[in-house]
Amino acid sequence: MNIFYMLMLMVVSAMAQKVEFQVLGSGGPEIDGRASTSYIVWIDDKARVLIDAGSGSMLNFEKSKARLEDLEVIVLTHLHIDHSVDLPSYIKAGYFSNRRDVLPIVGPSGNRYFPDIEDFLDSLFNGTYKYMSDVLDEDSDSFQIVPVEVDSKNVIHKKFKHFSLDLTNVYHGNVPAIAVRVNVGSKSLLVSGDTNNKNLSLEKLAKNVDLFVAHHAIPQYAKGYATQLHMTPSIIAKVAKDGNAKKVLLTHRMKRTIGKEEESLKVIKKIYNGEVLLAEDMMKLKL
């Protein structure tokens, strides 16, 4: 190796950003000792992306030492309670923080069962919590939140200061839902959100990801309605294999899958050769 090449390598590695993925909530909607779905993407020790805000999320956000001032976006993959219920708590806490920058809240479109992200925020802050209605205004007393709706079968690319997002609709029964890929320099991760991947949407986002965060809510032999909502372990494995994902993190763990990890891992490892980890609250992985 010549000296020029070595120097180049040293410069590139010194410039590389530190990217970490932290699980705030590894559970689903049950009362089971885990917080519900929520994750932070840390970039150079700052919490830049919050993905989902299920119950218990904010307490673990506090424990993680993340700061609301550092967030550039909140993404809600869908509006089920176990993914969104803590959102008003963050916004209220933000009122007492030093945050003044606008905070985009990315979320799905609506249908007859669910509001779209704009109506969701409106129903909260112009409805139930209308004492906080100024957060929807430009001249807010604290900071403004702005809905960003994603309604596309194609991949939508959005740029932020420290990262970019790729977003697309995924199939989750009658629930409008999205998956999100976070790109930071040469690093990337994909959060499936809740989906059974019926429309093969995840394949559009999974190419060469360093980490595939897969919602593992049902066991391989699940039958009936649950399979219309969630991926079986073999579907997770296929997405990981076809996308050439470096690592898989199984999360959104529910009583249906707890105690059956060995069986799920056996199914996955028959199809996918990479490392597979099981999520716990507060777990932090370096990409």
Ligand SMILES: [Zn+2]
């Ligand atoms: Zn869920």
